[in-house]
Amino acid sequence: MSKVAVSVLSDVACRLGEGPSYDARTDTLFWFDILERKLLEKPLSGTETIVHTLPVMASAIADIDAERQLLVTETGLQLRDRASGRLDMLMEVDANRPDMRSNDARPHPAGALWFGTMSKTAEEQAGAIYWFFKGELRRLFSHITVPNSICFSPDGAIGYFADTRENRLYRIACDPETGLPVDDPVLTVEGKEMPGGIDGSVVDTQGTIWNARWGGARIDAWSPRGELIRSIPMPARQISCPVFIGRDAGRLAATSAYEGMDGEAREADPEAGKTFLVDLDVQGRLDPPVLL
Template sequence: MPVTVLCDERCHLGEGPAYDAASDTAWWFDIIERRLFEARLGTGEIVVHALPLMASALATVDDGRQMLATEQGLMLRDIATGALEMLAPVEAATPATRSNDARVHPSGTFWFSTMGRQAEPGAGTIYAYRAGTVQALFPGITIPNAICFSADGATGYFADTAANALYRVRLDPATGLPLEAPAVIHRHRDEGGLDGAVVDAEGLLWCAIWGGARLNAYSPEGDPVRSVAVPARQASCPVFVGPAFDRVLVTSAWQHMDEADRAADPHHGKTFLLDIGARGRAEPRARLGAM
């Protein structure tokens, strides 16, 4: 399987990759070091933006703005200037938590999560931002990850990495909000834990396996379908990129690795492009205000 190192700059905690097809630009975060990476795939140029606070994921709003999930809540970012504007405070008065995973539902509703900074049990919550309002969907999760959606918007997925449980929930396609309680469809029992995920054009869910140096693909029912290697042990999150959405960008991290661990994992913290023989689809844009 062809693998390319997209970025040699090592991320302490690389996470939250996103792809804007209109500009052929990929984005991802180093949460701990408060950095936002911008990769212009057509030219190979990579720009690293310093941030004034921890942020973990973003969604494109329009050609000039992004919505960022941060430790203070949701913020709007001006792409040209980098200026940040508070959109909706979330757990801003709770210093023990920070933002984590996120993805946009086909309706434009933005799902994002929080978690304890030390992964305190049950400290995380998955939220939805819709029509200018933040709504808590699923509280009491330790490490909420793998947020992603079916193409028709009728199904949502997420994981609790600490429990190694993958959940599926039926959604209202028009709103991206749950219609029932989530159900466990898979429990990961091999090495590593379920981390970030994305759904491909065929409906398979591709999930990074933190500590397992892999991407695993699951059917909508949670059955394992494929597994491909990633050149870093702590693979963290995938997203499909490119004009044909035929490559996968995968972030990684060296968080909690000592010197010996890093020496044994020479590509730790780098960001990769993989040709896995699958195609994705364009990520929806997040919608502001009335919907």
């Protein structure tokens, strides 16, 4: 384990903090409390965290243009007006399934979006991973319980995803021009012997995969071949997803959660649910806008 200084970036504790996304247009970090239907916003130049109440559960946000963002929600993909916060449905996904919600997501370098869905009660193999690009939607993978770790190599030729319930990370060859898979998934990390589960991930310019270890109180760095490079201890047990922040993508932040903790567990894990800044220089990458 590599000792790295970690500080609290936002002390707003989330029941299920997830989906952090850095917006270079405004130098702002966005993330969600999925279960509490909250969108959180923190300008990196300021100290206050702004909390927006949402009408639906949402789990991920992506840039579109100067006026709009894309939200991945329990009923589908919705457009968010930056100025007013108004939501408009772009494409329904599981809108007639109140038992389902969205989970992890990330834009592919080509401007496509991969996103996952899952049962609100984590029913076995009820979830899926979808691809959206220029108005077209396809289901890529089915029979997933908790879809996570959606991320891509810098050139877009490799995609990654995990089922946290299985605790396995897969890689798959992709078409760099569209983000569509062109081969079968290959098991890359088998995490069953390690504490916690494979949660959200991002990939830096060198191809290193930075993964949040849910229940393991750490962030792991993996090579593209699945070799563990280093582990960074974190001050909360349920770390959910890292993100590169800053216009140079040179820093790392991470969300966490207090989901499932009783009073005694929260007392033992007082930082649970907060969002953290990792004092580590990284060669990160910023996600591209999603192409509608």
